[in-house]
Amino acid sequence: GENVEQHPSTLSVQEGDSAVIKCTYSDSASNYFPWYKQELGKRPQLIIDIRSNVGEKKDQRIAVTLNKTAKHFSLHITETQPEDSAVYFCAARYNNQGGKLIFGQGTELSVKP
Amino acid sequence: DGGITQSPKYLFRKEGQNVTLSCEQNLNHDAMYWYRQDPGQGLRLIYYSQIVNDFQKGDIAEGYSVSREKKESFPLTVTSAQKNPTAFYLCASSMRGLAGASSYEQYFGPGTRLTVT
Numbered sequence: 001g002e003n004v005e006q007h008p009s010t011l012s013v014q015e016g017d018s019a020v021i022k023c024t025y026s027d028s029a030s031n032y033f034p035w036y037k038q039e040l041g042k043r044p045q046l047i048i049d050i051r052s053n054v055g056e057k058k059d060q061r062i063a064v065t066l067n068k069t070a071k072h073f074s075l076h077i078t079e080t081q082p083e084d085s086a087v088y089f090c091a092a093r094y095n096n097q098g099g100k101l102i103f104g105q106g107t108e109l110s111v112k113p
Numbered sequence: 114d115g116g117i118t119q120s121p122k123y124l125f126r127k128e129g130q131n132v133t134l135s136c137e138q139n140l141n142h143d144a145m146y147w148y149r150q151d152p153g154q155g156l157r158l159i160y161y162s163q164i165v166n167d168f169q170k171g172d173i174a175e176g177y178s179v180s181r182e183k184k185e186s187f188p189l190t191v192t193s194a195q196k197n198p199t200a201f202y203l204c205a206s207s208m209r210g211l212a213g214a215s216s217y218e219q220y221f222g223p224g225t226r227l228t229v230t
Contacts, residue, residue, distance in 0.1 A: 004155075034219075043221040044156070046219075104155050
């Protein structure tokens, strides 16, 4: 069935290090993969997204890579800062369900100064 | 924080009572969504609407109902049939929900934290 698996569930890094979060999806027809950042008690906010016709996308310290064959995509944050601490969610868009998004379970990232 | 709003921010109800959560957007978006978020879990889709006067069940629709009489508004009613209603509820909207959309991005409201005792 429809599923998005996200790992790890928690991640702790030192300031300045890189962080990588990985997701796998089940529907090969999925064509859109967003990443959201959610600070405590706040709304999720889109930080980067990628479509299925692209293998990689970068925006300053954030990058996302997509491997359609393996059906997995990853978020890479370089030079992490304490303000990067938050919960990050990946999602995949399912074409055969009216385009709804299926979300991963979330990764709580902690950046220690 | 304009664009999509939810009210109230916190809501307390007694068990057995129905409660309606408000969601309004001024982004001229066709599609709207309701999600439920529990601690340590991702967002789970309750209902979604791709166009006025139409909506579909998501993955966890039991015990919930919605209406979409206006493009700007998508209220969610949590009924007494919902066995575990205490949660953080998020509303979202996107330009279009149908295939072929130029933008798939979903914009979220600030959420309503519902506590039922």
